[in-house]
Amino acid sequence: MKCASLRFETLALRAEGAVLSVRLNRPAVRNAFNGTLVRELSAAFAAIDGDDDVRVVVLSGEGKSFSAGADLAWMTEQAGLPRESNQAGAVEMATMFLRIAHCAKPVVARVFGHALGGGCGLTAAADCAICTDDTVFGLTEVKLGIVPAVISPFVMQKLGAGRARTLFLTGERFDGKEAERIGLVHRSVPAAALDGEVTRVVDELRSSGPAAVASAKRLIRAVDGLALDDAIPVTSRWIAELRATPEAREGMAAFLDKRTPNWNSGPS
Numbered sequence: 001m002k003c004a005s006l007r008f009e010t011l012a013l014r015a016e017g018a019v020l021s022v023r024l025n026r027p028a029v030r031n032a033f034n035g036t037l038v039r040e041l042s043a044a045f046a047a048i049d050g051d052d053d054v055r056v057v058v059l060s061g062e063g064k065s066f067s068a069g070a071d072l073a074w075m076t077e078q079a080g081l082p083r084e085s086n087q088a089g090a091v092e093m094a095t096m097f098l099r100i101a102h103c104a105k106p107v108v109a110r111v112f113g114h115a116l117g118g119g120c121g122l123t124a125a126a127d128c129a130i131c132t133d134d135t136v137f138g139l140t141e142v143k144l145g146i147v148p149a150v151i152s153p154f155v156m157q158k159l160g161a162g163r164a165r166t167l168f169l170t171g172e173r174f175d176g177k178e179a180e181r182i183g184l185v186h187r188s189v190p191a192a193a194l195d196g197e198v199t200r201v202v203d204e205l206r207s208s209g210p211a212a213v214a215s216a217k218r219l220i221r222a223v224d225g226l227a228l229d230d231a232i233p234v235t236s237r238w239i240a241e242l243r244a245t246p247e248a249r250e251g252m253a254a255f256l257d258k259r260t261p262n263w264n265s266g267p268s
Helices: 035-049 072-079 083-101 118-125 140-144 152-170 176-182 191-206 210-223 228-242 246-257
Strands: 011-016 019-024 056-061 107-111 114-116 128-132 136-138 187-189
Touching (some): 011 035, 019 035, 035 083, 107 118, 114 118, 118 136, 128 176, 140 152, 176 187, 210 246
Parallel strands (some): 019 056, 107 128, 128 187
Antiparallel strands (some): 011 019
């Protein structure tokens, strides 16, 4: 796993078999974003995309919180830049979220402590998020006189415009159980069960065909928003091409032979 050997100032990477753990590593500020963290997360996920040894990514944080969002000292610094430089920094952050959301490998967010602002954005950008019941979520930007602009597409894709509207306007905080109820996370569990539930989801992902998982992520983007009639030529071509691939042939043969497919080596 080549990307596991990369060294970053604000990230800690660790390989466990085919699973790559990516942890935000600014615990003194509850893993708040600054320019370095944004650039390093983008670089890490660009490397992950090209590493065939990575099957699943677990995104988490060091210390007591997942992420408290943007570092206010950095945000203040950005606000003082010329308009073009200020906007370039925002584009850089948006691109970082997009790289996580579009990563060819499934991304599981392991969320705990605080997930505020950009921490909610990371949660929404992941394919599957598992949190603790007592995690504190909040799209709190309006409390600072700003809005969750960069993360809004990712959050709205998970929540829908109706639920996002209230949370964007009030900036209210909510716990993990509510995050599960509204669809921001896949599951909320007691703190003691967090790692076990993350492992369960990771094992499910590793038992699925890696090319099929990547294809499923692309399929969602391709079909989302299409009218039913418009979707038919896209989806019919998609399955016709995919079921003729070596991975699909192996998966179906393994099922018929009552054996484990060759990509599933079991839990790491």
